[in-house]
Amino acid sequence: MLRKITLCISTLCVTSVVQAQQARNFVCPISTDGSAEIHVSLPSNPSGRAVVCCPGGGYSHLAFQKEGTDWATFFNDRGIALITLKYRMPEGDLTLPLSDAYSAMRLVRDSAEVWHINPYDVGIMGSSAGGHLAATVSTHAPMDAAPNFSLLFYPVITMGQGTHEGSACNFLGENRHNPAMIELWSAEKQVKHYMTPPTLLLLSNDDRVVPPVENGVAYYSAMRNDGLDCTMHIYSDGGHGWGYADYFKYKHQMLNDLSLWLERLPQHSPNAVRVSCVGNSITHGHGIDMKSLFGYPAQMQQMLGEGYWVRNFGYSARTLMNSGNHPYMKENNWRMAQDFLPNIVVVKLGTNDTKPENWEPHANEFAADLQAMIDTLKTLPTHPRILLCTPLPAFKESWGIRDSIIVNCIIPTIRQAAALNEIEVIDLHSLVDDEKFILPDGIHPNVKGCTRMAEIIAERIKQDPPTPQQLKKLKKEAIKNSRKKQRNK
Numbered sequence: 001m002l003r004k005i006t007l008c009i010s011t012l013c014v015t016s017v018v019q020a021q022q023a024r025n026f027v028c029p030i031s032t033d034g035s036a037e038i039h040v041s042l043p044s045n046p047s048g049r050a051v052v053c054c055p056g057g058g059y060s061h062l063a064f065q066k067e068g069t070d071w072a073t074f075f076n077d078r079g080i081a082l083i084t085l086k087y088r089m090p091e092g093d094l095t096l097p098l099s100d101a102y103s104a105m106r107l108v109r110d111s112a113e114v115w116h117i118n119p120y121d122v123g124i125m126g127s128s129a130g131g132h133l134a135a136t137v138s139t140h141a142p143m144d145a146a147p148n149f150s151l152l153f154y155p156v157i158t159m160g161q162g163t164h165e166g167s168a169c170n171f172l173g174e175n176r177h178n179p180a181m182i183e184l185w186s187a188e189k190q191v192k193h194y195m196t197p198p199t200l201l202l203l204s205n206d207d208r209v210v211p212p213v214e215n216g217v218a219y220y221s222a223m224r225n226d227g228l229d230c231t232m233h234i235y236s237d238g239g240h241g242w243g244y245a246d247y248f249k250y251k252h253q254m255l256n257d258l259s260l261w262l263e264r265l266p267q268h269s270p271n272a273v274r275v276s277c278v279g280n281s282i283t284h285g286h287g288i289d290m291k292s293l294f295g296y297p298a299q300m301q302q303m304l305g306e307g308y309w310v311r312n313f314g315y316s317a318r319t320l321m322n323s324g325n326h327p328y329m330k331e332n333n334w335r336m337a338q339d340f341l342p343n344i345v346v347v348k349l350g351t352n353d354t355k356p357e358n359w360e361p362h363a364n365e366f367a368a369d370l371q372a373m374i375d376t377l378k379t380l381p382t383h384p385r386i387l388l389c390t391p392l393p394a395f396k397e398s399w400g401i402r403d404s405i406i407v408n409c410i411i412p413t414i415r416q417a418a419a420l421n422e423i424e425v426i427d428l429h430s431l432v433d434d435e436k437f438i439l440p441d442g443i444h445p446n447v448k449g450c451t452r453m454a455e456i457i458a459e460r461i462k463q464d465p466p467t468p469q470q471l472k473k474l475k476k477e478a479i480k481n482s483r484k485k486q487r488n489k
Contacts, residue, residue, distance in 0.1 A: 024041065024042045024043075024044065024076075025039070025040065025041050025042075025072075026039075026040050027039050027040070028040065028107065030085075030100060030103040030104055030107060031088065031099075031100060031103070035088055036085075036086060036087055036088050036096075036100040036103070037086045038052075038083050038084065038085055038086070038104050038107065039068070039069055039083070039084040039086065040081070040082075040083050040115070041069070041072035041075070041076055041081065041082045041083075041084075042076070042081050042115055042116070043075070043076040043077070043078075043079045043080060043081060044076070045079050046079050046081065046115075046116040046117070047078065047079030047080060047267075048079075048116065048117060048118035048121055048267065049079065049080045049081070049117075049118065049121045049122075049123070049262075049267065050080065050081040050082075050083060050108055050115075050117045050118075050121065050122045050123070051075055051080055051081070051082055051083065051122075051123045051124070051125050051151065052083045052085055052101070052104045052105055052108060052122065052123070052124045052125065052147070053067075053068050053071060053082055053083065053084045053085060053124075053125045053126070053130075054085050054087065054101060054124065054125065054126035054127075054130035054131070054133045054134050055067035055068040055084065055085075055126075055127060055130045055243075056126070056127040056128025056129045056130040056131065056156075056241065057128070057129060057130070058128070058129050058164065058166040058167045058170060059089055059090055059097065059129045059166075059167050059170035059171050060089060060166065060170050061089070062086060062087075062130075063127070063128075063241065063243060064084070064086065066241075066242075066243035066244055066245055067127040067128070067130060067153070067241075067243040067244070068084040068085075069082075069084050070243065070244040071084075071125075071243075071244050072084075074244070074255065078259070078262065080262070081108075081115060081116075081117055083104060083108055085100060085101060085104045087100035087101060087104075087133065088100055089170065090170055090171050090173065091170075091173075092173040092174065093173075094171050094172065094173070094185070097133055097171075098133070098136060098137070098140075101124070101133055101134075101136075101137045101141075101145075102137070102141060102142075102145040105122060105124065105137070105141070105144075105145040105146075105147065106144055106145050108122050109122060109144065118267065118268075118269070118270055119270060120148060120268040120269070120270055120272070120309070121148055121267050121268065122147060122148055123147050123148055123149035123150060123151060123197070124137050124138060124147035124149075124150055124151070125150070125151040125152075125153070126150075126151075126152060126153070126155060127153040127154060127155070127241070127243055128153070128154055128155065128156055128164070128167070128209075128210060128240065128241060129156050129164065129167040129170075129171075130155075131152045131153055131154065131155020131156060131157070132155055132156035132157060132167060132171070132187065134147075134150055134151075134152060134155070135150065135152060135155055135157055135187035135219060136185065136187055136190075138150045138187070138195075138196050138197060138199070139187050139190035139191060139192060139195070139196055140190065141195075142339065143195075143336055143339035143340060144339070146195055146197070147197055148197055148268070149197045149198045149199070149200075149265055150196075150197055150198070150199040150200070151199075151200050151202075151258070152199060152200070152201050152202070152216065152219070153202050153203075153243070154202070154203050154204060154207055154210055154212070154215075154216065154240055154241070154242075155187075155201070155210070155215060155216055155219070156168075156210050156215055157186065157187045157188050157214075157215040157216060157218055157219045158186045158187070158188055158189075158214055158215055158218060159171070159172060159181070159182045159185045159186045160182050160186055160214075161214065162211045162213070162214025162215065162218075163210075163214070163215070164209060164210045171185065172185065187219055188215075188218040188219045188221070188222045189222070191219070191222040191223055191226055191228065192226075192332075193226050193227065193228055193284065193285075193291070193292075193312060194311070194312060194313045194314070194315075194333050194336055194337075195336060196223065196226075196228060197229075198228075198229035198230070198265060199219070199220075199223060199228075199229070199230045199231070200230075200231050200232075200233075200257075200258065200261045201216045201219065201220055201230070201231070201232040201233070202232075202233050202235075202254060202257070202258070203216040203217070203232065203233070203234045203235070204234070204235050204236075204237060204238035204239055204240065204242070205234050205235065205236050205237060206236070206237045206238065206239060207238075207239060207240045208239070208240070209239070209240035209241070210240055212234065216232065216234075217232070217234075220232045226291075227285060227288065227289060227290045227291035227292050227293075227294075227295070228292050229292045229293075231261055233254070233257045235250040235253070235254065236250075237249075238250060266306075268309045269306065269307070269309075272306070272307060272308055272309040273304075273307060273308045273309070273343045273344060274308075274309050274311070274340055274341060274342045274343050274344070274382075275297075275300075275304075275308055275309065275310040275311065275342060275343070275344045275345075275346065275461070276311055276313055276337040276338075276340050276342035276344070276345045276346070276384075277296075277297040277300075277310065277311065277312050277313060277314060277346045277348075278313055278314070278328070278333075278334070278337050278345060278346065278347045278348070278349065279313075279314040279315075279318075279328075279346075279347065279348035279349055279389075280314060280315065280316060280317065280318045280319075280328070280348070280349055280351055280352055281314065281315075281316035281317060281318075281444060282296075282314070282348060282351065282391075282392060282443075282444055282445060282453075283295075283296065283297065283312060283313075283314025283348055284312065284314030284315055284316045285298075285312070285314070285450070286316050286444045287439045287441070287444045287446070288446075288447060288450060291312070294447045294450060295312060295450055296445070296450040296451075296453040296454045296457070297310050297311070297312040297314075297454075298310075298312070299450055299451055299454035300453075300454035300457055300458045300461075302454075303454055303455065303458040304458050304461065304462070308461075311337075311340055311342075313333045313334070313336055313337035313340075314333070315328060315331050315333045317352055318331065318333075318349070318352060319349070319352045319353045319358055320349040320350055320353055320366065320369055320370055320373065321353050321358060321362050321365050321366055321369050322365070322369050322372075323358075323361070323362040323365055324352065324353055324358040324362065325352075325355075325357055325358060326352070328349060329369070329372070329373060329376075338376070338377075338380060341380065341381065341382050342380070342382060342384045343382050343384055343385065344384055344385045344386075344387065344461060345377050345384045345385070345386050345387065346387045346389060346426075346457055347373065347386065347387065347388050347389060348389040348391070348428070349391075350366075350390075350391045350406065350410040350414065351391045351392070351394070351401055351406070351443070352399075352401065353366060353405075353410065354394070354400075354401050354402045354405035354406055354409075354410065355399060355400040355401060355402075356400050357400070359402075359405055359409075363409065366409070366410070366413055367413050367416070367417065370413065370414065370417050371417060371421075374386060374417060374421050374423065378421075385423075385424075385465055386421075386423040386424070387423070387424050387425075387426055387457070387460060387461070388414050388417065388418045388423060388424065388425050388426070389425075389426045389428050389457070390406075390410070390411045390414055390415075390425065390426070390427050390428050390429040390430075391406045391410060391411070391428070391429060392428050392429060392432050392438070392443075392445065392449075392453075393406070393429055393432070393433060393438075394406060394442060394443055395435050395438055395442035395443075396441065396442025396443065397442075398441045398442050398443050399443070401443055406429065407429070411429060418474075419471075419474040419477065420479070422468070422471035422472065422474070423471075424460070424465060424466065426456060426457060426460055428453060428456065431452070431456050432445065432449060432452050432453060432456070436448065437449030437452050
């Protein structure tokens, strides 16, 4: 229902633009009661980039000009559309501001063609409590409302110790002292590598309203610890709430820092080939410092270039089998990997399935669960090219992972499934076969190993897929071998 309302509102907004002909500034309602709205400022020379801006005010009011509409000239001069959000105050219902932010993100993307916006280059910005809202969207939003980047000015981040008490009370209401709710809505505890976007933090060292260490610095630390792209500038003084005000003595430096960060931020083309990397800790980047730069999906992005958009949806310790101790297909990563609407899916699972607690009781389920994953991917509207990767060699039996099971059971099952479904296999097991590519645990690739993986997979992606005739031949052979095995039983 919300989606239908958003589309209707989008139509009204488009109509207002047409009627006004040359108008570049207009207002659109985004809630059925009319109390939430967006103030849109479109540049005369659009770059395609847009920012949804959430002003602060402690979740009790909005500093709508200083932390909102006053920024329009700065962004518009750089070809960036500014959409300032007048969101509803929670007043005991935290879903109100959050749903308004989601609606704003969706409306901008729905209106992208008419407003000359790239739907894959829409960021979110927030100051103080608005920064908490922006960070919350950056860590909780579904794919269609998730920002591509975040700009956080002296943000409220935590709902726990060190928070801005007024913001926490207003946002959480009667749940102010509920440990589970504090955990859920403390953004530093909700950072997720597969969805939290590149972020810029701008803080004052002497901020006594929203302590920087417990808030902005904590968010930076969470992102850095997970190897994500995050930049932080802390100005020696300035207090809290300076927004776009001229009295902030570091304003020129701050604007320069912001401009430079935006200039180096990648812009993904709407026509880019989208690649979902599905997998376990090897995909996630276990043991790799700054996996957003040196993990295999990140390195593959660099190799493939601007015509591709690679996303890492790996999750450590996950199994392909749904009866395993940590099933991948029961995680949010799996849903997000599909919601990304990939044109290519790289699947690298099976390593953790070899652990005794997984393989011994559930070995006969591996093939069926692999088929279920393939069937799900085949139903996506993008009809993605599916690449099944064999697991890397296990040079040690760390965590109970056994190479004998990989070689004799997992790999044959993957090859059989690929042949029967007429999809491709990438043999990482034989191509990443040197311990120089592996961390001391004997399981996970080091940076050189990630480079090797990226090279192998990127090279296959750039190649034309096998012809239907070649795939049908492999399928025929697989069926023949399957029947032979059944007779031998």
